[in-house]
Amino acid sequence: MKCEQAKLKILRADAGELGSWQTRVLERHLGACAACRHYRADLRQLAEATRMEPQPAVDAFAMRMLLGEAQRVSAQRGVPSLGTRLFDFFQTLEIPALRPALATAAVVAVLVGGALLVRQPSMLTAWNDDVDQQIERLQDSLAALSADDLPHANANDLENIACELLEVEG
Amino acid sequence: MDHPERKWIAEYRKGKVESLAHLVEHFRRPLYGFIVRMTESSADAEDVFQEVWLRAIRHIDSYHEKNFLSWLFRIAHNLVIDRVRRQKPVVHFPQTPFTTTATRWEDRIPDTTSAAPDRQIAMRDVGPRIKAAVAKLPVEQREVFLMRMEGDLPFKEIARIQKVSINTALAxxxxxxxxxxxDLKSDYADLSGIRT
Structure with a gap:
């Protein structure tokens, strides 16, 4: 590996964007190249010094102004959309490994639900009122599937969760 | 939880306004650190910082991404670039300055919690010289450097914010x-002498 390439890889490694194989290649180069080791050390020193620069606390008055604006906007905004609530629900999940499966299940559920609503728009009002409770029930189901069980979670578990979501739609 | 901001965002969207205060405080350091070095003065920086949060508050429902700080940086980037192009101040809350002159950020106690004392002193001495050297960089380079150093953003995100390829961001x-x-050759030598 040439030093110019190694320097780019040092930057990406420092940002956590380098795969394990490329990291090993880079480490091998660094083991043999003092100039690149020096480059990395300089980069780290610069980062440390930059991050130690003093910064102000948020002024209490400015914070009150922001919170006042937030209150006003929040009052106008009303209840967040279903998409936003589902997004927040997935983002705050404690079992990250399940997120992709759940996200897929949610997309399927929303598509099925959307198709149903096109046929019967009157369903929307009643269903929307109930959706928070349904999401809470889904959270309980997920809590039952603890992190310890995760390695043993199989297609049936995921199917059950998908069914729960579909039930929310229905 | 690894990402406490996700909980605060969800709470804020449900109407718990106090959660916004946690968000502002949580992201204060990287965001302000970026803005203050991209603007002319600390007064400008305070304006932009406040405007970023006002925009975030007004458009929080459109946030559906993984990295909230990256979203905030994108707002800040747009404001800063707009400001550079037009050379006009951002207009908002003109009657309410963000901080008083008595509490300007330069005058406050440095956040030097993790380094050894001799290292802290050396870093503090070097700090103003780094600041001056960073200020001399062209805007695009300075922005990449600060997003990486202050925001710890990956190059993928930085490239997205600047609307360039990842190779351009890296370059x-x-x-x-x-x-x-x-520029900082001699300062590196000083720091190396006390390298831990």
Whole structure:
């Protein structure tokens, strides 16, 4: 590996964007190249010094102004959309490994639900009122599937969760 | 939880306004650190910082991404670039300055919690010189450098914010580092002497 390439890889490694194989290649180069080791050390020193620069606390008055604006906007905004609530629900999940499966299940559920609503728009009002409770029930189901069980979670578990979501739609 | 901001965002969207205060405080350091070095003065920085949060508050429902800080940086980037292009101040809350002159950020106690005392002193001495050297960088390079250093954003995100390829973002960082290493040569020697 040439030093110019190694320097780019040092930057990406420092940002956590380098795969394990490329990291090993880079480490091998660094083991043999003092100039690149020096480059990395300089980069780290610069980062440390930059991050130690003093910064102000948020002024209490400015914070009150922001919170006042937030209150006003929040009052106008009303209840967040279903998409936003589902997004927040997935983002705050404690079992990250399940997120992709759940996200897929949610997309399927929303598509099925959307198709149903096109046929019967009157369903929307009643269903929307109930959706928070349904999401809470889904959270309980997920809590039952603890992190310890995760390695043993199989297609049936995921199917059950998908069914729960579909039930929310229905 | 690894990402406490996700909980606060969800709470805020449900109407718990106090959660916004946690968000502002949580992201204060990287965001302000970026803005203050991209603007002319600390008064400008305070304006932009406040405007970023006002925009975030007004558009929080459109946030559906993984990295909230990256979203905030994108707002800040747009404001800063707009400001550079038009050379006009951002207008908002003109009657309410963000801080008083008595509590300007330069006058406050440094956040030096993790380094050894002799290292802290050396870093504090070097700080103003780094600041001056960073200020001399071209805007695009300075922005990449600060997003990386202050925001700890990956290059993928930085490239997205600047609307350039990842290679361009990396090249800008490399140019910035080369210039800084050249400008700060003697300071590196000082720091190396107390390297832990």
């Amino acid at each position: 800008r960082m490399q140019y910035a580092l080369n210039k800084l290493r050249q």
